[in-house]
Amino acid sequence: MRILFVCNANIVRSFMAERLLKSKWSRDVQAGREIASAGLLDMHGAPADPTARRILRENGIDDEGHQSRMVTEGLVAAADLIVTMEEEQAQRLGERYPAVRDKVRLLKSYLPARHRDGGSQDIKDPYRRSIFDYRLCFAEISLAVEEMRKCI
Numbered sequence: 001m002r003i004l005f006v007c008n009a010n011i012v013r014s015f016m017a018e019r020l021l022k023s024k025w026s027r028d029v030q031a032g033r034e035i036a037s038a039g040l041l042d043m044h045g046a047p048a049d050p051t052a053r054r055i056l057r058e059n060g061i062d063d064e065g066h067q068s069r070m071v072t073e074g075l076v077a078a079a080d081l082i083v084t085m086e087e088e089q090a091q092r093l094g095e096r097y098p099a100v101r102d103k104v105r106l107l108k109s110y111l112p113a114r115h116r117d118g119g120s121q122d123i124k125d126p127y128r129r130s131i132f133d134y135r136l137c138f139a140e141i142s143l144a145v146e147e148m149r150k151c152i
Contacts, residue, residue: 004079010039010068
């Protein structure tokens, strides 16, 4: 199974989701599974956001060596599941690559309804906001990834 996490720039949310899911699965479970991330914007291989890296390190998750990459037709075609952070991102993917619409799902949709804030399915981008916003984002991603693991 190939899972692709997608956000805007691939330096905070999709990066954290990728690393978090990888950390949850043992090497044996990861065999035959590919977990990757990409962004809708071309950030020209920018490194991960320093605060996102700090949050991962605080949680004992590898934060080294990430470089952003842009979503491509090849990436979405190869993925079995494409997981976005926002509804708008899912819509944009569907518009750009109509053939993959059935493979796209919002990460927060894996959470039971009681854990969604006011019905919103978006995980808000904490970029350039407070450390609290980054920690909140990580917590939402962590909860949703845990529920996602139960389904796949």
